[in-house]
Amino acid sequence: MVSRRQVLMTGGASLILLGGGFGAYVGTRSVAKAQAPWKQAAEGFGDPRLDALAYAILAPNPHNRQPWQVRLAGDDSFTVYCDLAKRLPYTDPPNRQITIGFGAFLELFRQAAAEKGYRADIEPFPEGEPEPVLDERPIALVTMVKDPSVPRDPLFGAILNRRSTKEPFDPRPVEDEIFAKLQTLAFAGQSGSSISLATTSDADRVAKMRALSWDAWKVEYETPRTQKESVDLMRIGAAEINANPDGIDLGGPMMEALRLGGVISRKQLATKGSNAYETGITMYEEMLGKTSSFGWLTSPGNSRAMQLQSGVAWVRINQAAAMLGLAMHPVSQILQEFPEMAALYDRYHDYVAVAAPARVQGFFRFGYAATPEPSPRWPVESLIMNV
Template identity: 80%
Template structure:
């Protein structure tokens, strides 16, 4: 099996072969343009809706698809729709994960509006819950009402620092006292949220969950159509990331070397046995093996409205983790609903004693690691339908 060290050595050799000027070239590759929305959120636009939307678009969402579209209504309202081309038909056939992303989006909007003294009146699915997949009906309608008495959310201050940390964690588990703080901070003042958070650092349970997660990740990686869905959404190098700042960002100086050296490309990533393909396996296994703690969210049912609530709970847990100095990384492959995953999906729910209509809505690693750079985002103005 090819290790991360081996692919980096190979990439370094390619850089040398390409000549001395190449190092200077890759050193200039930056995705700062694609990260600009994180800075713009702090600056604002002067319109309370756009100011809050600038924070909402920073929400975590599957494969960083950023499926939100917004139609402004009057002076104080707007409608949120799903960009149907941003769904994940192979890994997320019922659009459950995409809907959870919208829940995170709406929660960050609510927090940002409250920070400016506005109450966000959010009506989910005003034309009915779309089933079996999302359609052209709106996800939510929102109206802002100026209200000096609206409670500010203490988690708002974490939005710009929140990350999904897709890296190996330090060899240190999360203790029960930190878990208790995580629970308290994430759900403080949120009695209406029905999903519940479960966490563990129990060695035996963590090992079993790692085993199940590894099997699930391997299934997604081995099934051609699900692996291709991810590969097609990879933005390889700074030029691709800046031109199309959604999908899966794989940039940085070494990635520029690997890309220009022909070692990393979509074709190579999709070819079983290639250096790039095998390195993906090695890198994920190394990351998973470093895990000493897990968490998961259980909902009482699986309605679309509950999925939105699960997204709100998800991002709040992520924000609370940020405040506590914890890294958090979603590993929800085992929750995907394509046929080849069905047996593992059932094994996982049985192991956690979660029976229908309840279900696990999110599964994630928790631990300690340095925070990565912010993920690319489309600017707010590109998501407005009537501008």
């Protein structure tokens, strides 16, 4: 694996001189503005609806697109819509992953509302389930009802600690007893859910899943339109991240140095054979190679309602993992529904013995790693639609 130091050295003589003023400059580049919504959620607004929405926007979602839009009604209700410009037409053609993100958004809202003593009455797809893609119809109608008896969710306290850890993990596998605790925490109070989680730390199964994951990642990376979709959404350096706190953030001193030294740009990331392009391959290969445990989320069908339910389970598993000190990272390329992925999609479903109409809705790495910084977010006020 090429070290970060070696990556910097290959960028030219200017990057060798990372001491002095240049090194000091890149060390001062902050993304605090883009991360401010995490702090704002903890502080609140003094309005129960906005307070709960401040937690909802921290939900995991594909490519960090944050596609939610909210139209407020009265003092206690709102309708949730999809910002159609934030769909992923190449890697997520049917908008399945985007819909799962909305399930996570609604679940965090429900938890945060309960913490304030409100019941969140959620009506999914009040005008029908949009097919074959999401459209202008609403995702959900939500009403807050004051209810002192509403139970607080034990996972609420983990919202601010939830992460998708896109780094190599410690090589030790997750113990079976930890996975059992994860199941208990994530699905507590979810007796009506039809979504299930399977996990494994078996060395042979993990090796097979690593190989399938690697093959799938290469398909996405080497298919021009799907790779470009990701590259176009990359925010390189603090200035871009703060200006557009969504998409795939590439921040920190190393990225600032690479950007300023002319080593990394969207053009270079998209150019096969470039240092930036090849380093992306090497880094992801190392990350997958240091994975000793996997989990996958299965639904009995694939309706829009079940996709929302999968999002509920997804974020609850992520919260439970945070409470247990586990790192979690979705590696769901193999579940994407574009033609070049079809053979691997079928092979993976055969391997985990999931047959239609059931399907795997999420595939994850689990392990142990340092907790990364929170992902950038748009502030709550940016998602409120004008009447």
